[in-house]
Amino acid sequence: MNCKQFELRLDDYLDHELFPGEAIDADAHLKQCPACQTRVERARTLQHMLKEIPTPPLRSGFAREAIARATGSDGKKHQRRGFVAGFSTAIAASVALMAVITLLPHSLPEQLAPVEIAQVAISLEQTQTVNLVFNTAQALDGATLTIALPANVEVPGLPGQRTITWQTNLQAGKNILPLPLKGLRRDEGELLASIEQDGKIKSVRVHISVGKTLQPQARLHALHSA
Amino acid sequence: MLFSLFSRKKRIDADSFEALVSPHVEQLYRLAYRYTGQQADAEDLVQDLLIKLYPRTPELQQVGQLKPWLAKSLYYLYVDRYRSQKRSPIEFGQEHDIEAATANSNHQGELSPQRQDTIRDLQRAIDHLSDEHRILILMHDVEAYTLTELESILETPLGTLKSRLHRGRAKLRKLLEEGTFPASQA
Numbered sequence: 118m119n120c121k122q123f124e125l126r127l128d129d130y131l132d133h134e135l136f137p138g139e140a141i142d143a144d145a146h147l148k149q150c151p152a153c154q155t156r157v158e159r160a161r162t163l164q165h166m167l168k169e170i171p172t173p174p175l176r177s178g179f180a181r182e183a184i185a186r187a188t189g190s191d192g193k194k195h196q197r198r199g200f201v202a203g204f205s206t207a208i209a210a211s212v213a214l215m216a217v218i219t220l221l222p223h224s225l226p227e228q229l230a231p232v233e234i235a236q237v238a239i240s241l242e243q244t245q246t247v248n249l250v251f252n253t254a255q256a257l258d259g260a261t262l263t264i265a266l267p268a269n270v271e272v273p274g275l276p277g278q279r280t281i282t283w284q285t286n287l288q289a290g291k292n293i294l295p296l297p298l299k300g301l302r303r304d305e306g307e308l309l310a311s312i313e314q315d316g317k318i319k320s321v322r323v324h325i326s327v328g329k330t331l332q333p334q335a336r337l338h339a340l341h342s343a
Numbered sequence: 344m345l346f347s348l349f350s351r352k353k354r355i356d357a358d359s360f361e362a363l364v365s366p367h368v369e370q371l372y373r374l375a376y377r378y379t380g381q382q383a384d385a386e387d388l389v390q391d392l393l394i395k396l397y398p399r400t401p402e403l404q405q406v407g408q409l410k411p412w413l414a415k416s417l418y419y420l421y422v423d424r425y426r427s428q429k430r431s432p433i434e435f436g437q438e439h440d441i442e443a444a445t446a447n448s449n450h451q452g453e454l455s456p457q458r459q460d461t462i463r464d465l466q467r468a469i470d471h472l473s474d475e476h477r478i479l480i481l482m483h484d485v486e487a488y489t490l491t492e493l494e495s496i497l498e499t500p501l502g503t504l505k506s507r508l509h510r511g512r513a514k515l516r517k518l519l520e521e522g523t524f525p526a527s528q529a
């Protein structure tokens with residue numbers, strides 16, 4: 118057996134699945150080949166490490182709560198997702214949720230000022246990325262995020278879709294959602310971004326002007342091309 | 344009267360459902376965590392599975408080997424959700440929940456900071472694998488499902504699984520060699 122042949126049988130060798138004859142050949146090769154010895158040692162280490170990858174322990178009470186929810190024994194209607202025990206008290210006590218909006222195409226904002234209503238200007242027929250920054254005091258698991266778009270913009274790839282809803286987890290601190298928006302028509306509009314968790318909703322409005330607040334150069338360019 | 348009969352019947356169902364699934368919830372959660380890498384997503388996935396399975400309690404009572412049967416149901420639920428997620432154009436770039444896992448797991452104390460780094464590299468490398476390879480390595484090499492069990496869970500012939508596993512491992516070793524994975528020092 119040579120190195121190439123040994124390498125092909127490495128996993129069978131590790132799993133003790135070689136035929137007896139092959140196993141003898143493999144051992145003989147291994148005895149005189151430091152390269153394959155290293156190969157085996159590394160592969161064994163890897164297999165050992167795979168078994169060590171941790172999982173967070175199952176939250177105590179989860180099994181009971183989840184089964185009660187599934188059977189309706191908890192007296193509540195099924196919530197499809199976003200179920201985190203103790204969340205309602207946690208959110209009431211300490212979550213300060215705000216949206217920070219900046220407009221910086223293709224880059225993350227360096228400085229963020231919290232505002233309730235943000236202003237964003239987008240050029241007509243162009244796609245610009247609006248970074249919606251959700252700042253939370255603590256992690257929000259299984260929150261429902263909804264973006265309701267005004268008629269003057271759309272998300273490229275989702276033509277005609279006015280509302281985008283999905284489930285996500287927000288980590289404590291800044292969570293940045295780069296939202297690509299394409300200016301559809303010269304108009305004013307208001308985007309509404311909401312986060313819902315356990316019946317509680319936080320929203321932020323973003324005022325969006327399309328094709329109006331152009332940069333001087335862009336305006337000049339627009340005049341020229343008009 | 345009708346109402347109370349109905350609720351008693353319901354109670355019986357709920358009790359047998361609980362008796363059937365509760366021994367498996369922890370293992371399902373572990374699998375779900377392997378798939379999703381996020382504790383909350385793992386809980387959601389298990390919760391959804393239980394909601395879907397409850398109306399099928401009589402069917403569950405007929406299943407001989409519930410562990411692989413449940414693992415299979417969870418896998419298909421995950422695949423469904425994963426596919427619909429991939430269609431979503433906007434996603435938060437989420438890092439694997441490895442910090443939470445190492446901080447809270449039963450391994451706590453056993454894992455040195457270097458070991459945690461190494462495991463983080465390993466997790467990243469696994470995340471780079473194709474879903475086919477990733478799932479198989481997570482189920483077989485991490486969660487120790489046998490290939491025979493996986494044959495029915497993943498509805499794939501043994502030979503295919505074996506060569507897929509070997510290709511996945513080879514790919515993983517390659518990724519780790521190209522990266523900063525200090526396997527020989529571990």
Ligand SMILES: [Zn+2]
Nearest residue numbers: 119120150153
């Ligand atoms: Zn060799």
